[in-house]
Amino acid sequence: MADLRIVLVTPEKTLFDCPVTSIRVPMFDGSAGFYPGRAPLVGRLGVGELRFAEVGGTSQSYFIEGGFVQVQGPQVSVLTNAARPVSELSRKEASAALATAQASRPKNDAEAALKRKNLERIRKMQALATRD
């Protein structure tokens, strides 16, 4: 069986570099899964959950915010601005962030778009935090 390797990189550091059996990433338009032997791909990521199953059978999930994914042979590189383990997300924090975001009053189109984007991001975070 061909193998698969995930490299999770943020601007601050390489968070993860290890062999895995499968990977699921949040693409700009929905989830996408990678198994060994995936054809080369460069794609844009959205906000959401990155999940991968390690060789031992345990799986890990991270909350990532945008970025890119590059599949090149067995190596899948995930470049993202920020990644946090889902277990670290807290419901309280998410709802507090949601409240602040909702309270902001955009003055022009650009700010309104920013607010929409921000709200979407926080809602996704909240959904992940409250999942289990």
Add this chain to the structure above:
Amino acid sequence: MANRRLLVKRLKAVRNIRKITRTMELIATSRFKKAMDRATEAAAYTKKISEIVGDLGRANLKFSHPLLEKHATEKKGILLILTSNRGLCGGYNAGVLRLALAHYRELKGKNVECSIEVSGKRGAKFLAFQKVPVAASYMGFDTPQFADVDQLATRFISQYIAGEIDRLDIAYTRFESSSRQTAVVESLLPLSSLGGVPAAAAKSSVDYEFLPSAQEILEEIVPAAFRAKLFKCFLDAAVSEQIARMVAMKGATENADEMAGSLKQQYNRARQAAITSELAEIIGGAAALG
């Protein structure tokens, strides 16, 4: 002799200062290691970005993005100066500020309205003393966090795209190797190159599938490349600062050692001279009596 007591006092003072500079050297060394680790870890991201840019380059794509385009007229600019919050780091801040001021005057000569933004207390104080107007100053970049730099980058990007600024320059100390750092002024916007294209092109070409499309990925990756570049400048400056402090404190410690040595010698001479003169007095007195 009063001279002797004075020498003892000075010797003590020099030794105390040596203790301080030695400690500061050790602290700077450990901070340098930490900063260096951060910089190397961050390099992975920049490398990956330029790899993807290289991949895009082979997709027969015309590189066009508002951040890459030069504005027709240059009227307004921002000069970002990265200095340290603390002193005692040799010529680190002076080097950056000297270059930055020269660049500021040059831009002024070209009728470019330039607003200065400065990071670090030292730079802010210097510019205030020189009565150079500063548009914004930041103090929180001792260990630069990506989230903070990202905010700055986002603002610069939107200002550039909206046409509020026509150029962005940054004055900082570039880290070349652990024995060589140079103060430079670099132009960040318009983005001249995305970096690493030839290196990536040399590799065997892989036929990529682009999702959603190569063009859309390009639109996303240009700002990402800019952010990574800006972040790298901050990290470089942080590493260079610690190296500069390390070197300065090492020099100070060595000087203190030397000074303590010569003071000790002077003290010993003075002591011996006192003993000799006392003896001479006793012998002289005994001879006069006898």
